[in-house]
Amino acid sequence: MANFPRDVSATISKLIGKKIRNEMEKEALKKFQEIKDEMIQEFLNHPVTQEIKAGPSASNSSGTLGGVSNLFAFIGFEELDDPIKPIIDLLNSTKMTYGGLSPMGIKFIIFLPEAKDIFSATPLPWATGRSWAEGIEKGISGLGFLLRNSSNSSRSGAAIQSSVKIRSGKYKNTQYISYIINKYDKKFKKLND
Numbered sequence: 001m002a003n004f005p006r007d008v009s010a011t012i013s014k015l016i017g018k019k020i021r022n023e024m025e026k027e028a029l030k031k032f033q034e035i036k037d038e039m040i041q042e043f044l045n046h047p048v049t050q051e052i053k054a055g056p057s058a059s060n061s062s063g064t065l066g067g068v069s070n071l072f073a074f075i076g077f078e079e080l081d082d083p084i085k086p087i088i089d090l091l092n093s094t095k096m097t098y099g100g101l102s103p104m105g106i107k108f109i110i111f112l113p114e115a116k117d118i119f120s121a122t123p124l125p126w127a128t129g130r131s132w133a134e135g136i137e138k139g140i141s142g143l144g145f146l147l148r149n150s151s152n153s154s155r156s157g158a159a160i161q162s163s164v165k166i167r168s169g170k171y172k173n174t175q176y177i178s179y180i181i182n183k184y185d186k187k188f189k190k191l192n193d
Contacts, residue, residue, distance in 0.1 A: 024106045025098060028191055032096045032110070035191075039184040040091050044084075048136050048176055052077075053084055064136070064172045075132045075140065076125045086121040087133065087177070096191070110188040115178040136176040 043049055047062040051071050054061075056079055058070040065074055077083050090113040099107040119131035124140075132140070 021098075021106060028106070028108055029096065031191060032108075032188070035184060035187045036091075036094050039094070039180065039187075040088065042183075043087065043091060043180055046176065046180070048174060049084055049087075055079070062174065064174055066170075066172070071136075075135075078125070081125075083122065083132065087118055090118055090121060094188075096188075108191055110185075110191070112181065112185055112188060115181045118177050118181070133177050136174055137178055139173050140171050 048064065048071060051058050051060065051062045052075075054070070054072070056070070056073045056077075058072060060067050060070050062071060064071060068074075072083075075083075094110070094112045097109050097111070099109040115134075119134040122131045122133040124130045124132045124135065
């Protein structure tokens with residue numbers, strides 16, 4: 001470009017830079033969407049998600065309750081609730097924007113919800129301030145008092161809490177939201193490598 005006047009060289013560099021940026025953004029956006037789709041699919045295929053989506057009459061396919069009742073009834077969702085929807089909405093809000101130039105090309109900024117955002121959007125039906133999604137990871141008490149019983153006084157219509165302990169047994173903590181967010185945060189960060 002030494003043969004061109006300075007202003008022509010600058011214009012050519014700018015046009016080439018813009019074309020390269022557009023191509024890099026297009027490729028990064030494609031990879032971003034693949035990772036986002038994979039993340040949402042992993043969440044939807046998780047045994048806990050599957051069990052909760054199956055509603056109050058499902059089996060305890062996640063193994064978290066030792067086969068006693070199911071997570072939907074144990075957590076105490078209303079029969080027509082869709083407890084998975086707020087999580088899907090937050091995962092779908094994940095986005096990528098242009099973050100400027102870097103020494104290696106272009107930098108992107110990923111907006112991924114944190115586990116705490118999801119925990120805030122998933123309150124226990126009977127204990128506001130506590131998250132059922134966080135409880136999946138850290139534990140939810142009361143399994144020993146759970147009666148699998150159709151009842152009008154049951155939120156889910158499939159189980160109630162007894163006033164006396166009727167069994168031994170303990171809820172089995174399970175990797176869930178924090179694991180998925182951490183795993184995909186690392187994958188998204190590789191887009192800037």
